Amino acid sequence: MTKEIIKFNHVNKKFGKNEVIKDLSFSINEGEFITVLGSSGSGKTTTLKMINGLETPTAGQIIVNNEDLKNANLVELRRHIGYVVQSIGLFPHMTISQNIAVTPKLLGWDQKKIDLKVKDLLEIVGLDNEEYAKRYPTQLSGGQQQRVGVARALSTNPPLMLFDEPFSALDAITRQNLQHEVKALHQKLAKKTFFFVTHDINEALYLGDRVMVMNHGQIEQFDTPDKVANHPATKYVKDLIGTIRENQAS
Numbered sequence: 001m002t003k004e005i006i007k008f009n010h011v012n013k014k015f016g017k018n019e020v021i022k023d024l025s026f027s028i029n030e031g032e033f034i035t036v037l038g039s040s041g042s043g044k045t046t047t048l049k050m051i052n053g054l055e056t057p058t059a060g061q062i063i064v065n066n067e068d069l070k071n072a073n074l075v076e077l078r079r080h081i082g083y084v085v086q087s088i089g090l091f092p093h094m095t096i097s098q099n100i101a102v103t104p105k106l107l108g109w110d111q112k113k114i115d116l117k118v119k120d121l122l123e124i125v126g127l128d129n130e131e132y133a134k135r136y137p138t139q140l141s142g143g144q145q146q147r148v149g150v151a152r153a154l155s156t157n158p159p160l161m162l163f164d165e166p167f168s169a170l171d172a173i174t175r176q177n178l179q180h181e182v183k184a185l186h187q188k189l190a191k192k193t194f195f196f197v198t199h200d201i202n203e204a205l206y207l208g209d210r211v212m213v214m215n216h217g218q219i220e221q222f223d224t225p226d227k228v229a230n231h232p233a234t235k236y237v238k239d240l241i242g243t244i245r246e247n248q249a250s
């Protein structure tokens with residue numbers, strides 16, 4: 001049976017007088033890879049941050065993993081939601097293994113379990129344990145640091161992973177490699193739900209089982225990449241898709 005892992009019911013979000021999200025409703029099933037696409041300021045990051053309680057809605061209801069966020073302990077909630085952002089935020093004075101182990105340590109895991117987990121996670125994200133575990137973040141490339149960010153977000157085996165434009169600062173080739181790996185990772189980690197915000201249309205169409213296209217805080221279309229690319233629901237989506245066709249033609 002499919003289980004809903006995220007549900008927005010008539011969510012509204014204002015920052016002061018600025019109404020960023022008008023009336024947003026959608027649901028996401030466990031195990032889906034959702035990509036969120038839209039122009040700058042369309043409310044993608046705000047939507048993502050409302051899922052892990054970094055922003056609270058002005059009105060409406062959000063349910064994550066069967067829990068209404070109004071009643072949730074947000075610190076506890078965030079421990080079960082992986083979060084990967086562009087700026088990564090690795091601690092510079094900690095080694096790579098210490099960075100990955102931050103939350104397991106907070107949760108009081110014993111060192112042996114932590115060491116095994118770190119080794120396992122480095123392998124999952126394609127970094128050699130012997131070579132990288134003892135290094136410091138500045139001794140890694142941007143792409144390698146992003147891999148560590150993904151490993152760290154996976155450290156507590158969360159059912160839900162949020163990605164906010166994680167690869168936008170990387171060069172095109174590194175970015176493409178990481179896209180392939182994130183897709184493979186999602187296929188390997190059964191039942192994990194990925195919610196991935198991006199500006200990049202090709203990235204959104206390649207990665208998503210479904211693509212949510214947002215504009216001015218509203219959903220223009222939420223459908224498979226094939227439907228979005230070949231049957232755009234609105235003029236906005238059509239124009240957006242038109243921009244990749246133009247780029248390919250030039």
Ligand SMILES: Nc1ncnc2c1ncn2[C@@H]1O[C@H](COP(=O)(O)OP(=O)(O)OP(=O)(O)O)[C@@H](O)[C@H]1O
Pocket residue numbers: 015018020038039040041042043044045046047199
């Ligand atoms: N903490 C905040 N206080 C006030 N306004 C905010 C805050 N966070 C976001 N906004 C505003 O909300 C709107 C939506 O921002 P959001 O970051 O969600 O858009 P986005 O689609 O993720 O954009 P981008 O692709 O540029 O990251 C913007 O107009 C932004 O200025």
